[in-house]
Amino acid sequence: MEYELIKRLSQYKKILIKLRSMGFVKIFSDNLSDALGISASLVRKDFAATGLTGKRRGGYQVNELIAKLNDLLGKNGEQHIIIVGCGKLGSALINYKGFENEQIRIVAGFDANPERQTPDAPIPIFAPDRLESYIREQRIQVAILTVPEESSLQTMERLQSYGIRGILNFAPVLMRSSEHCNVENVNLALEVEKLFYFVNAQQSS
Amino acid sequence: MEYELIKRLSQYKKILIKLRSMGFVKIFSDNLSDALGISASLVRKDFAATGLTGKRRGGYQVNELIAKLNDLLGKNGEQHIIIVGCGKLGSALINYKGFENEQIRIVAGFDANPERQTPDAPIPIFAPDRLESYIREQRIQVAILTVPEESSLQTMERLQSYGIRGILNFAPVLMRSSEHCNVENVNLALEVEKLFYFVNAQQSS
Ligand SMILES: NC(=O)c1ccc[n+]([C@@H]2O[C@H](COP(=O)([O-])OP(=O)(O)OC[C@H]3O[C@@H](n4cnc5c(N)ncnc54)[C@H](O)[C@@H]3O)[C@@H](O)[C@H]2O)c1
Numbered sequence: 433m434e435y436e437l438i439k440r441l442s443q444y445k446k447i448l449i450k451l452r453s454m455g456f457v458k459i460f461s462d463n464l465s466d467a468l469g470i471s472a473s474l475v476r477k478d479f480a481a482t483g484l485t486g487k488r489r490g491g492y493q494v495n496e497l498i499a500k501l502n503d504l505l506g507k508n509g510e511q512h513i514i515i516v517g518c519g520k521l522g523s524a525l526i527n528y529k530g531f532e533n534e535q536i537r538i539v540a541g542f543d544a545n546p547e548r549q550t551p552d553a554p555i556p557i558f559a560p561d562r563l564e565s566y567i568r569e570q571r572i573q574v575a576i577l578t579v580p581e582e583s584s585l586q587t588m589e590r591l592q593s594y595g596i597r598g599i600l601n602f603a604p605v606l607m608r609s610s611e612h613c614n615v616e617n618v619n620l621a622l623e624v625e626k627l628f629y630f631v632n633a634q635q636s637s
Numbered sequence: 638m639e640y641e642l643i644k645r646l647s648q649y650k651k652i653l654i655k656l657r658s659m660g661f662v663k664i665f666s667d668n669l670s671d672a673l674g675i676s677a678s679l680v681r682k683d684f685a686a687t688g689l690t691g692k693r694r695g696g697y698q699v700n701e702l703i704a705k706l707n708d709l710l711g712k713n714g715e716q717h718i719i720i721v722g723c724g725k726l727g728s729a730l731i732n733y734k735g736f737e738n739e740q741i742r743i744v745a746g747f748d749a750n751p752e753r754q755t756p757d758a759p760i761p762i763f764a765p766d767r768l769e770s771y772i773r774e775q776r777i778q779v780a781i782l783t784v785p786e787e788s789s790l791q792t793m794e795r796l797q798s799y800g801i802r803g804i805l806n807f808a809p810v811l812m813r814s815s816e817h818c819n820v821e822n823v824n825l826a827l828e829v830e831k832l833f834y835f836v837n838a839q840q841s842s
C-alpha cells in the first residue's frame with residue numbers, strides 16, 4: 433500500500449474512533465470526506481481498493497469499519513507509554529484496566545516527590561532525572577502529562593527535547609503541537625458541559 | 638424563539654464544543670448539517686435568523702460561534718453537580734480548577750468507604766445513603782460516576798431512580814442512555830489511541 437493511502441486509512445480510523453465515542457453507529461462517505469477535507473469519491477475509492485464494503489444507501493457500520501481498519505493497519509502489538517506526574521489523577525490512570533483493551537500499557541511513571549517514587553513496584557515510578565535515559569533506551573513515543581499547572585510547560589519542553597512524539601496533556605494549560613510532537617489537551621469539564629446540553633435539550637423538547 | 642430552534646442551537650453548541658476539543662478552528666455549515674443530520678440550508682437559515690455571521694467562503698470561526706451561542710442560549714449561571722466515588726480519580730476531579738472556567742461546580746461527593754467521608758469539608762463527602770435526599774433537595778441534575786466496575790451499574794440505576802438526568806460514567810462498563818437520563822461514557826484510553834494515530838501518521842508522511 434502506498435503511503436498516502438495508509439495515512440488516510442489511519443485518519444479514517446482516528447475519526448471513526450472519535451465518532452464512536454460520540455455515539456455514532458453508521459457513517460456515510462460524505463461524513464468522512466468532510467472531516468478529513470477530501471472528496472467523498474476518494475473515500476469511496478479507498479474503501480473499494482481495500483475491500484471495505486458498505487450498503488451505499490445505508491452507509492457504513494462504524495464498528496465494522498474500525499475492526500477492518502485494525503486488520504489492514506496491522507494494529508501493531510502493544511504500545512508502551514509513560515506517565516509523568518503520579519499524584520491522584522496519575523495513579524488513577526496507572527491502575528486503569530481500560531488501557532489493556534486498547535493494547536496500551538503504561539510501563540513507567542515519573543514523579544518529583546520522593547515519597548511517590550517506587551522504583552521496585554510492578555509499574556516503577558522513578559525520579560524525573562531518569563526521564564531522558566528511559567525514553568531513549570526504551571524508545572518511548574507517547575507520554576501522559578498529569579503534573580500541576582506550574583510545572584507543566586517546562587516538563588512538556590523537556591519531554592519534547594528527549595524525542596517524545598505525542599503528549600496527552602491534562603494540565604489546565606493549552607499546549608500546542610510542534611512539528612515533531614503532537615499534543616492533545618484533555619479537559620473533562622467540557623465532557624460535563626456537553627452532558628448538560630443533552631440534559632437541557634432533552635428537557636426543552 | 639421557538640423550541641425547535643433553541644434545541645438546534647444547543648446542539649450546534651454541543652457539536653462545536655466537541656469539535657473545538659478536537660482542534661477545529663473553522664467550520665462550514667455542511668459540517669454542522671452532517672453532524673446533526675439536517676440540511677445545510679437550515680443551518681444557514683438558523684444562523685441568519687439569530688445573527689450568527691460568517692464569511693461564507695471562509696466558513697465560521699468556532700470560538701466566535703460558541704461565544705455567541707452562549708449569549709443566545711443564556712449560559713445560565715453556575716451548574717451544580719455531584720460526584721459518586723471519591724477515590725483517586727474522584728478526588729482528582731473534585732480538586733480540578735478547570736470546572737470553574739466552564740461554570741460547573743462539584744458541590745458534594747459520595748463514597749461508600751467511611752474513611753473517605755468528610756461531611757464537614759468545604760466540598761462535603763457523604764455516605765451513599767444520603768444520595769436520594771441530597772439530589773431531591775438540591776435539585777441536582779448531573780452526576781459524575783467514578784466508582785469501581787463492580788458497583789457501577791447498581792449505582793447508575795439508583796441515580797436514575799432518584800431523578801438524575803445526566804451521568805458522566807468513567808467505570809469501564811458501557812452504559813446506555815435511557816429516556817430520562819443521558820449517559821456519556823468516558824474512556825481516556827481512546828484519547829491515547831488517537832494520539833498514536835497522529836504520531837504514526839506523522840511518521841509515515
Ligand atoms: N484535564 C482534566 O480534565 C483534569 C482533571 C483533573 C485534574 N487535572 C490536572 O491534572 C494535574 C494533576 O492533578 P492531580 O489531582 O493528580 O494533582 P496531584 O497534586 O495529586 O498530583 C500531581 C503530581 O505531580 C508531581 N509533580 C509535580 N511536579 C512534577 C514534575 N516536574 N515532574 C514530575 N512530577 C511532578 C507531584 O509530586 C504530584 O505527585 C493537574 O494539573 C490538574 O489540574 C486535569
Ligand SMILES: NC(=O)c1ccc[n+]([C@@H]2O[C@H](COP(=O)([O-])OP(=O)(O)OC[C@H]3O[C@@H](n4cnc5c(N)ncnc54)[C@H](O)[C@@H]3O)[C@@H](O)[C@H]2O)c1
Nearest residue numbers: 524528722724725726748749750784785786808823824825
Ligand atoms: N474511563 C477512564 O478513562 C478511567 C480512567 C481511570 C479510572 N477509571 C475508572 O474510574 C473508577 C474509579 O477509579 P479509581 O482509580 O479512582 O478507583 P478507587 O478505588 O481509587 O476509587 C473508587 C472509590 O469508589 C468508592 N466506592 C465503591 N463503591 C461505591 C459505591 N457503591 N458508592 C459510592 N462510592 C463507592 C470507593 O470507596 C473508592 O473510594 C474505576 O471504575 C476505574 O476503572 C476510568
